[in-house]
Amino acid sequence: MFGENYDVIVVGGGHAGAEAAAAAANMGSKTLLVTMNLQTIGQMSCNPAMGGIAKGQIVREIDALGGYSGIVTDKSAIQFKMLNKSKGPAMWSPRAQNDRMRFAEEWRLMLERTPNVDFYQEMVSGLLVDGDKIIGVRTSLGIDIKSKAVVLTNGTFLNGLIHIGEKQFGGGRAGEKGSTGITEQLTSFGFESGRMKTGTPPRVDGRSLDYSKMIVQPGDVKPEKFSYTNTPILKTQRDCHMTHTSALVHDLLREGFDRSPMFNGRIQSIGPRYCPSIEDKIHRFADKDSHQMFIEPEGWDTVEVYVNGFSTSLPEDVQFKALRSVVGFEKVKFFRPGYAIEYDYFPPTQLKHTLETKLIDNLYFAGQINGTTGYEEAASQGLMAGINAHLKINEKEPFILKRDEAYIGVLIDDLITKGTEEPYRMFTSRAEYRTLLRQDNADLRLTPMGHEIGLASNARLKRMEEKLSKSESFVDFFKQTSVLPEDINPILESVGSATVKQSDKMYKSFSRPKVTMEHMLSLAPVATFVKEQQIDNEVLEQTEVQVKYAGYIAKEKVNADKLHRLENVKIPAGFDYSKLKSLSFEAREKMTAIQPVTISQASRISGVTPSDISVLLVYLGR
Structure with missing residues (x-):
């Protein structure tokens, strides 16, 4: 049945597995998705909704890179809300209610329409490992399937145990059996595992x-x-x-x-x-x-x-x-x-930024196996694991998003640097550069990157470039076009803002706190420009944010540039922290375990102090 080797095998068909399979296949890898039930691909195990606070930004980022979650969500949505609209744009978060059955159906159909994706329904009970390198998987029927890389996205199925009152029974989800064998094998290889719990309502x-x-x-x-x-x-x-x-x-x-x-x-x-x-x-x-x-x-x-x-x-x-x-x-x-469900997970400090494990080459973990909770967090990890599995086996540079580039970058950096002892959920407060990481500009931030690695299509890139061009020209229009006092003062009076006595650039008036794009559109020159340039709501929103929050955005970019300087100070692989006696014992212990790649990453490890970072910088000649 499987005489031919695969490039990538994805184990599990949930949100992480589906995105991993789509990404690897769309980049050109021959991919096999192995799941215990082909009828539950993309299943919404808990609530029938996508997005929410910070989670909505992640879905937009997945879409901007060329993933499927945003498309599936739109095609199966039954309600849409933009949350936190009363706050600043860094907090705006899209959320959709979905038709549960149609969401899963749309995922299945999209994957079936994706060239390079094969499917197989069975439980993977073990991994095929040669030395310190993965070479495939073994199913519960004893079938060995060979591949160059494997992505594990087992969700809540690893030794899953369901609780209802005093009753308990094995299972990975209501009505579905759990998965056995993988945890035991991985711990025998030296992996550390733990147990987590989640639950669902009636x-x-x-x-x-x-x-x-x-x-x-x-x-x-x-x-x-x-x-x-x-x-x-x-x-x-x-x-x-x-x-x-x-x-x-x-x-x-x-x-x-x-x-x-x-x-x-x-x-x-x-x-x-x-x-x-x-x-x-x-x-x-x-x-x-x-x-x-x-x-x-x-x-x-x-x-x-x-x-x-x-x-x-x-x-x-x-x-x-x-x-x-x-x-x-x-x-x-x-x-x-x-019911509540307990399941095995693997503390994510055992992973690299690519989500490849440190102990076994070409083996990737994504989703709840890494200690996260939520469809969106899982899907983003699946996307990144699928991308990096393809890049690794083709001997290309890894794809790693920085903390100031995407919520996905924050999520993965938090996981592998700090670890987690409770199910990790993304919030806007976890991102120190959230003014840069808005839901409205995910395409501007990430689509060029997605296109460069071969995932985002030419059509996506062209659409993004048109949006950027129109937005920039609209901002320039406000900077260059003057408005007379008799035209702008009625607007300023209506919002309780001080009136002007002489004409000035529109940009200055538009920058005032209570003046909105809707107000500006009431001015004839603005309305004419919008009509002539065929500017849509997406560009209107992007332009308004760029005008009204220009100062905040510029300040955050300066702070991000400071971070990048520390990101450029690399720590040699396998660095022996024990020889630096000036480091605190906790810093030596944690940095030895996590093996940070840069000074910046080391500074984010819990328990590592600024003085520890100073010691490292001195030793590295910086």
Whole structure:
């Protein structure tokens, strides 16, 4: 069956695996995607949504580089929102509700339409290793499949254990068995492994809910989209709804705490800090007698509903009794109860920036196997692992994104430099250069890079260059065009800004805090320019950000340049930190384990102090 060797084998068909397979194949590698169930490729295991705070930026970055997640999201979306619109543009984050079934179907079809991708349904139970180099995988049927590189994207399936109250059973997801063999083999090679936990809420029958008692949560009046390609914009949307728990609901949930795997010791591992279960919320925030719940439809046509905010592993009878006491849920019917799942992961400090393992050449890890949580975090790692696997086997330079170039760069640098002992989730606060890393300019930042490595198409690059050209010319227009007091003063008065007594450049007025693009479009010269140059909403938004936040952007670029100077100070491979007695013991220990590549990376390791960095710089003659 597999007489011919593959270039890249991707193990797992979730968000990380799907992006890894697409990237490697589109760059020219003969790729095999091996998964335990071909019907669940791209499955949304938890909530039916993509994007959100910082996560939306990641989806835009994946798309800008030539990945598929943004396209799949747009084609299966049922609602779109731009979050944090009341804040500055660095905080704006796109989010879409999706049709769960259509999302997975679209992923499957896109991969099937991708040349160079083969599929095989079976469990990979082991790796084929020759010395310190990967040469393929072995399936549970004992079939050996050879390849030059392997990307592991096992999600929650490695020795997965599902908990519902006092009941527990093996599985990687509800209704699907777990995966065995790989953890044990990797630990025998010297890899360190750990356990993590995540959870999911009940799914319920929407026909049994009383939405009239809930608060409607509609999508944006003018919805945008994720992909920079010509994917469809939503013309109609499905509403979500919001309701709340109550003191009564909390009391009913507490009745089951003695049977909760979280509190009776059955679950030892750590769950996501920023997505806690409902019992964890009640326990940690005992002073609150109410928590929000968002009721999210699972698709256009299905009646299945996702109960966001009610993740739980309590006994099913406790879940049901408590949920029936929530406003609007008085007659609720369950499709399935919520559950928690424990699974194996490998601390990501064992990886290089390319996501290749330090112990075995050409073996890459991506997604929850690295200790992350979230579709978007997983997909971005899969993309980068697929890219770098292809580059490595073709003896090309690795593709590494810096912290000031992409949220993806922040994510991977955080993982391999700091590690994580709890499921890692991306936030805007994790990025020190978030003014540069906005969702509106991901294509300007990354599409040229994606095109250079052979992933982003010529059409993508051309579209990006047109957007950049129009935006730059529009900014120049504002800088060069004057406006009379009688034209601009009515606008300034309407926003409570000081009026002007003589004509001045439009750029100066536009830079004022409360003056918007909408105001400027009311001026005849601006409206004429927009019409003549065929400027779309994307360019309007980009131009407004460039004008109004020019000072902040320039300042952040200066700070990023300082970082780059430290990035250029390389630390020799295999450097012996033990001979530098002036280093603190903790610094010696951690830098020996992580083996930072640059001074900049070393400075970000937890426990490494500025004085330790000074010692290193002196030793390196800098």
